[in-house]
Amino acid sequence: xxxxxxxxxxxxxxxxxxxxxxxxxxxxxxxxxxxxxxxxxxxxxxxxxxxxxxxxxxxxxxxxxxxxxxxxxxxxxxxxxxxxxxxxxxxxxxxxxxxxxxxxxxxxxxxxxxxxxxxxxxxxxxxxxxxxxxxxxxxxxxxxxxxxxxxxxxxxxxxxxxxxxxxxxxxxxxxxxxxxxxxxxxxxxxxxxxxxxxxxxxxxxxxxxxxxxxxxxxxxxxxxxxxxxxxxxxxxxxxxxxxxxxxxxxxxxxxxxxxxxxxxxxxxxxxxxxxxxxxxxxxxxxxxxxxxxxxxxxxxxxxxxxxxxxxxxxxxxxxxxxxxxxxxxxxxxxxxxxxxxxxxxxxxxxxxxxxxxxxxxxxxxxxxxxxxxxxxxxxxxxxxxxxxxxxxxxxxxxxxxxxxxxxxxxxxxxxxxxxxxxxxxxxxxxxxxxxxxxxxxxxxxxxxxxxxxxxxxxxxxxxxxxxxxxxxxxxxxxxxxxxxxxxxxxxxxxxxxxxxxxxxxxxxxxxxxxxxxxxxxxxxxxxxxxxxxxxxxxxxxxxxxxxxxxxxxxxxxxxxxxxxxxxxxxxxxxxxxxxxxxxxxxxxxxxxxxxxxxxxxxxxxxxxxxxxxxxxxxxxxxxxxxxxxxxxxxxxxxxxxxxxxxxxxxxxxxxxxxxxxxxxxxxxxxxxxxxxxxxxxxxxxxxxxxxxxxxxxxxxxxxxxxxxxxxxxxxxxxxxxxxxxxxxxxxxxxxxxxxxxxxxxxxxxxxxxxxxxxxxxxxxxxxxxxxxxxxxxxxxxxxxxxxxxxxxxxxxxxxxxxx
Amino acid sequence: xxxxxxxxxxxxxxxxxxxxxxxxxxxxxxxxxxxxxxxxxxxxxxxxxxxxxxxxxxxxxxxxxxxxxxxxxxxxxxxxxxxxxxxxxxxxxxxxxxxxxxxxxxxxxxxxxxxxxxxxxxxxxxxxxxxxxxxxxxxxxxxxxxxxxxxxxxxxxxxxxx
Numbered sequence: 001x002x003x004x005x006x007x008x009x010x011x012x013x014x015x016x017x018x019x020x021x022x023x024x025x026x027x028x029x030x031x032x033x034x035x036x037x038x039x040x041x042x043x044x045x046x047x048x049x050x051x052x053x054x055x056x057x058x059x060x061x062x063x064x065x066x067x068x069x070x071x072x073x074x075x076x077x078x079x080x081x082x083x084x085x086x087x088x089x090x091x092x093x094x095x096x097x098x099x100x101x102x103x104x105x106x107x108x109x110x111x112x113x114x115x116x117x118x119x120x121x122x123x124x125x126x127x128x129x130x131x132x133x134x135x136x137x138x139x140x141x142x143x144x145x146x147x148x149x150x151x152x153x154x155x156x157x158x159x160x161x162x163x164x165x166x167x168x169x170x171x172x173x174x175x176x177x178x179x180x181x182x183x184x185x186x187x188x189x190x191x192x193x194x195x196x197x198x199x200x201x202x203x204x205x206x207x208x209x210x211x212x213x214x215x216x217x218x219x220x221x222x223x224x225x226x227x228x229x230x231x232x233x234x235x236x237x238x239x240x241x242x243x244x245x246x247x248x249x250x251x252x253x254x255x256x257x258x259x260x261x262x263x264x265x266x267x268x269x270x271x272x273x274x275x276x277x278x279x280x281x282x283x284x285x286x287x288x289x290x291x292x293x294x295x296x297x298x299x300x301x302x303x304x305x306x307x308x309x310x311x312x313x314x315x316x317x318x319x320x321x322x323x324x325x326x327x328x329x330x331x332x333x334x335x336x337x338x339x340x341x342x343x344x345x346x347x348x349x350x351x352x353x354x355x356x357x358x359x360x361x362x363x364x365x366x367x368x369x370x371x372x373x374x375x376x377x378x379x380x381x382x383x384x385x386x387x388x389x390x391x392x393x394x395x396x397x398x399x400x401x402x403x404x405x406x407x408x409x410x411x412x413x414x415x416x417x418x419x420x421x422x423x424x425x426x427x428x429x430x431x432x433x434x435x436x437x438x439x440x441x442x443x444x445x446x447x448x449x450x451x452x453x454x455x456x457x458x459x460x461x462x463x464x465x466x467x468x469x470x471x472x473x474x475x476x477x478x479x480x481x482x483x484x485x486x487x488x489x490x491x492x493x494x495x496x497x498x499x500x501x502x503x504x505x506x507x508x509x510x511x512x513x514x515x516x517x518x519x520x521x522x523x524x525x526x527x528x529x530x531x532x533x534x535x536x537x538x539x540x541x542x543x544x545x546x547x548x549x550x551x552x553x554x555x556x557x558x559x560x561x562x563x564x565x566x567x568x569x570x571x572x573x574x575x576x577x578x579x580x581x582x583x584x585x586x587x588x589x590x591x592x593x594x595x596x597x598x599x600x601x602x603x604x605x606x607x608x609x610x611x612x613x614x615x616x617x618x619x620x621x622x623x624x625x626x627x628x629x630x631x632x633x634x635x636x637x638x639x640x641x642x643x644x645x646x647x648x649x650x651x652x653x654x655x656x657x658x659x660x661x662x663x664x665x666x667x668x669x670x671x672x673x674x675x676x677x678x679x680x681x682x683x684x685x686x687x688x689x690x691x692x693x694x695x696x697x698x699x700x701x702x703x704x705x706x707x708x709x710x711x712x713x714x715x716x717x718x719x720x721x722x723x724x725x726x727x728x729x730x731x732x733x734x735x736x737x738x739x740x741x742x743x744x745x746x747x748x749x750x751x752x753x754x755x756x757x758x759x760x761x762x763x764x765x766x767x768x769x770x771x772x773x774x775x776x777x778x779x780x781x782x783x784x785x786x787x788x789x790x791x792x793x794x795x796x797x798x799x800x801x802x803x
Numbered sequence: 804x805x806x807x808x809x810x811x812x813x814x815x816x817x818x819x820x821x822x823x824x825x826x827x828x829x830x831x832x833x834x835x836x837x838x839x840x841x842x843x844x845x846x847x848x849x850x851x852x853x854x855x856x857x858x859x860x861x862x863x864x865x866x867x868x869x870x871x872x873x874x875x876x877x878x879x880x881x882x883x884x885x886x887x888x889x890x891x892x893x894x895x896x897x898x899x900x901x902x903x904x905x906x907x908x909x910x911x912x913x914x915x916x917x918x919x920x921x922x923x924x925x926x927x928x929x930x931x932x933x934x935x936x937x938x939x940x941x942x943x944x945x946x947x948x949x950x951x952x953x954x955x956x957x958x959x960x961x962x963x964x965x
Contacts, residue, residue, distance in 0.1 A: 345877060396879035459831070461877045462832055475831050477829075477830035482845075482846070484836060
């Protein structure tokens, strides 16, 4: 846009008092009026409101604006809103830039209005500087494969699959175990209505099995995922069942013939199953599976099957990889129950009569291992007194700091079932707080009290066993009386926490999406995008995203289906054109870029310049940063744009400032979280957003020190968490040698920081910022200036060589 | 007498105390509370949270703790009450509270001999029987020097200001 005069409009949002309560917004707007290219600058209470957006559109027409800068919240929040706004005003949506003066400024700098206002001015100046170099871009359109992958066949995944299938989309439902149904299939009754769990879930499972649009892949796991929204290519690894699912009719003669019994996981090890088995009578698919860890290959099952005139058992089966193409993915991998033996003082696994909530759930079930009889394991007698203990592993900084949410209710339910089946039984619930905050739940709590269940407020410090009677003595304070209490019961039931299901971390890496501080999958926005992953086209349903009860999981299952259908129902999907492109004049066909691209988006024909396939390029910019000829450019994150930001951010008092490069997916989001969580720290850091740490060039670091920066921080995702698979590894390879190089030039190596933190680590970002500011203060302005001065010719030489 | 509590210590104690959500694990397991009604660990934390410093520092409770650390082990919120009690004792002494007689005895013993317990001839006979060998010497003079330098005895006996 060199031929055209740059005409920028700057709009500073108050966000009510969210920003204006700390930052002097009119002053920031007034200050930006003098920046080169700015023709109009205003402040307003809510820029995202209708009148706010109308103001921008009107100004575009009235003042002939061709660039717009809005200083408001995080671009992760409202960038799409304002891009649409400027587009409707007649400007290309990529001629818009945002300055984050809320999450990055007012929210984390309470009580320092002057410094926060200064920072806001810098952030606006940086955005304006970038805006001057913005170029119009055309959105890329990619085709959409109208089918979907659902990972996990619990109640949430079942609902996602059924909803999408009913809308006419092909669904691949991948389940790790040999049957769908998940945790709900293990439950006896559901709260607060006491419906029989399998009676309401079973028909849904059958529906999945029979739906023409659902392909069920059990005994399978997702091994590899490539591609992007609308175009995922997925490799599913299927472990052998050693039973031909076409030939097996589920008659069960094989299991009757099988001589091997092992503890059933489905029955919480309270009952046996055979080596050849189905998990439970309602399993879907109703096909047998051989557990090779326990099978002795006696082949009696083969004989039994043959007697039925079938040949379903096949010991020659091999694992296989199945490849599917889908447009959207839903992760519904649920949760695991916390291992109660970790809380040593309660003696689970040591004392016979300490059992888990899931264990009692199976016992009380008429089809369970004890046929509905509740017995204590030590003598198989029905206990006269039972105590339920809540928060085992929840709300405990030694285990899970969070509240698992549904344990209070399932504890009430199990206690009510016991009292209902055995009215003479003395049933206690020991609890810290009773959390019953959904429809019908508090009423259920009252019903439990009416039935005569005894509630004792408190938390046991230890459980002892009487070695003679095997009774349990629960030591605690009865909080209501304030007195110590030793409660003797014949059986104790531990209400375990819900924890992320095994393999969550690995699946997150396969999908290149993030987990939160507790290990559950991290949603894109906690309020407005609760079932979206940060990666477009990937959604969450159920407890994979955090503990949830059944109605909530079902609602999310349908929500994820709806969010997926939004993509799958389109022929084409628009993706951001922030891709790399090659200047064929400068390219020497050296091929370095090919080795940096994790997506195979770059090709070189013999002797020809490199070519980027835009639909394959994910826009990390790693190839751009590593091109020895500077022949590659990343659209919307060009060198000129970033260098303009560096210069603007360090215009005044650079020695006291930290210039930070933050990757969009982890470290920028983590810094946003620091603001959202209202962590407080000094204002010195001037952030520049890049899509990936892999985009950060050494030259940018040189530029920053040349401009006088006190410190520079390069940050990205933790290793193996990179949104672009390998971007952060390349960043580390490129940036790490800088410590030595800078030292050679006279710059203390500890003035450069290379940090990896996730979108969940706001507190970490606050802490390292404080550390860096303290380090700048320790060094002092004089020393920093002297070092920078000394390094100047050295840095200039490096820049000349690199450029 | 109003307790003169040093600000920094008070803050660090409060930072921990305010984490308490009142589950009573500390009280339930406390071996002292079982035999002495005057000691109620959960209430001690409550008194801190509501800011009743006089009651905490002037009271008997902080001196009753046996320092078995069971409460710190089992606390689900990481309050670390047994460690807080050590700080509270220091704060009480700084505020002019004289620890109960047993404590002063122990302190005097350490200050003078460098050992917590007196070494009697019976001790040595027992050690000999158990083949425990010679006792390592202690730098009693250095310890005395340290105690003089810190004016520690003055603190607990009110002879000099702290």
